[in-house]
Amino acid sequence: MGNAHRCGIQNDRIVRAGELIRDLIIASAADERQQNAATERFARFFIVSAFVDPAGEKLVASCPIVSSEFERLEQHNVVRDEADIASGGGTKRRFGPGDGE
Numbered sequence: 339m340g341n342a343h344r345c346g347i348q349n350d351r352i353v354r355a356g357e358l359i360r361d362l363i364i365a366s367a368a369d370e371r372q373q374n375a376a377t378e379r380f381a382r383f384f385i386v387s388a389f390v391d392p393a394g395e396k397l398v399a400s401c402p403i404v405s406s407e408f409e410r411l412e413q414h415n416v417v418r419d420e421a422d423i424a425s426g427g428g429t430k431r432r433f434g435p436g437d438g439e
Contacts, residue, residue, distance in 0.1 A: 340386065341388070342355070342405075344401075
């Protein structure tokens with residue numbers, strides 16, 4: 339996701355993919371504590387991958403590969419009813435940039 343941002347993928351697509359990931363987190367977490375921990379991990383990975391290391395000490399994914407993998411992610415469909423059941427009522431709000439920080 340962070341690489342998608344770095345590679346210029348449109349913000350609305352990134353937000354939709356973030357919502358998909360949030361739904362997947364909700365569907366797979368056993369409770370709110372696990373949801374929060376998974377969201378925090380996701381946010382850390384997003385931030386780390388969103389910016390190129392000026393010292394060149396970390397690997398940078400190529401934008402064509404990032405774009406291809408992002409498109410694969412967008413193909414996933416979450417059955418909202420399952421996410422609602424797993425979370426005890428579903429996503430109450432939209433995914434946002436500050437989630438997990």
